Amino acid sequence: MEPPIKTFTILLLLLSSLGAVSVTHYKPTHFCFRQEGTVLEALRSFQLQGRPMLLTVHPETLKTRVLRENDIHRVPCPADSRYHRLLRAASAPPHPLQNDGITHAQNGLYLTTDLCPSSKKGFEQRLYEALIDRFPHPVPVTLFITKRWIDKHPNAFAQFKSWKEKGDLAITWGNHTAWHHYHPGKPMRENFVLSPEENLTEDVLTLEKSLLEHGVTPSIFFRFPGLVSDRRSVETVTRLGLITIGSNAWLAKGQRPRPGSIILVHGNGNEPKGVDLFLKMLQKGEIPQLYPLSGILKEKHK
Numbered sequence: 593m594e595p596p597i598k599t600f601t602i603l604l605l606l607l608s609s610l611g612a613v614s615v616t617h618y619k620p621t622h623f624c625f626r627q628e629g630t631v632l633e634a635l636r637s638f639q640l641q642g643r644p645m646l647l648t649v650h651p652e653t654l655k656t657r658v659l660r661e662n663d664i665h666r667v668p669c670p671a672d673s674r675y676h677r678l679l680r681a682a683s684a685p686p687h688p689l690q691n692d693g694i695t696h697a698q699n700g701l702y703l704t705t706d707l708c709p710s711s712k713k714g715f716e717q718r719l720y721e722a723l724i725d726r727f728p729h730p731v732p733v734t735l736f737i738t739k740r741w742i743d744k745h746p747n748a749f750a751q752f753k754s755w756k757e758k759g760d761l762a763i764t765w766g767n768h769t770a771w772h773h774y775h776p777g778k779p780m781r782e783n784f785v786l787s788p789e790e791n792l793t794e795d796v797l798t799l800e801k802s803l804l805e806h807g808v809t810p811s812i813f814f815r816f817p818g819l820v821s822d823r824r825s826v827e828t829v830t831r832l833g834l835i836t837i838g839s840n841a842w843l844a845k846g847q848r849p850r851p852g853s854i855i856l857v858h859g860n861g862n863e864p865k866g867v868d869l870f871l872k873m874l875q876k877g878e879i880p881q882l883y884p885l886s887g888i889l890k891e892k893h894k
């Protein structure tokens with residue numbers, strides 16, 4: 593007799609807080625199945641503590657969920673959905689070397705905070721605390737996170753999980769690759785994911801696996817390190833079912849947010865200038881409301 597799903601979830605939460613969850617056989621898959629009256633798309637299959645599991649996305653809400661792979665009734669995938677329209681929009685040509693993908697929506701403001709590898713001890717706690725102070729809970733924020741940052745900052749990572757569990761922040765766990773290769777001084781064409789040693793598929797899947805081992809469900813949003821990519825790398829990410837997110841308001845680079853902007857600041861402490869600017873705008877009331885990334889291209893933002 594299998595334990596009921598709730599008991600299993602509690603067990604997982606307990607194990608993940610101890611860092612004891614094992615995720616194995618992690619691989620991309622693609623099929624659709626019916627679950628509680630809706631059709632979900634399975635993107636990854638894996639074993640969690642030896643049990644077969646799926647990482648799934650709801651094709652309209654874009655919410656991801658981890659589900660047990662038992663008694664699955666496969667159905668044809670919807671021919672058209674918000675998820676597929678977004679995937680198509682994010683991967684359409686042209687393919688600029690920097691800032692490919694979706695850089696803005698029609699309306700609303702979307703805060704994305706990158707957690708690239710960093711030797712800095714702490715993180716931009718002041719930014720997240722200001723959000724929690726200023727907006728109704730949970731406050732939607734996206735973290736584009738790397739495994740190297742998680743491994744070096746276990747306490748900060750635990751703080752994010754705690755904010756999420758308490759209902760202070762509604763965190764979208766975005767993929768910023770596990771390793772985030774970077775070679776100072778090298779031209780962009782040979783840097784970041786275009787570095788010779790890059791194995792992008794492995795880099796993407798390793799980050800997801802690491803999140804799952806920490807009891808966190810990865811989203812379908814992806815940001816290229818340095819925002820640098822080419823046609824091939826965008827195709828790889830799209831094949832993995834992830835939506836490439838750029839930015840038209842990288843604050844530290846002097847870009848000002850406007851309606852629909854996807855705002856980029858660094859949450860790892862490496863670019864305090866962007867956070868200073870954001871906090872100033874918050875103080876002046878220039879950020880009336882924030883939206884979750886899953887809201888982009890929603891009808892009301894058109």
Ligand SMILES: [Zn+2]
Pocket residue numbers: 706707708768772816817818
């Ligand atoms: Zn980065």
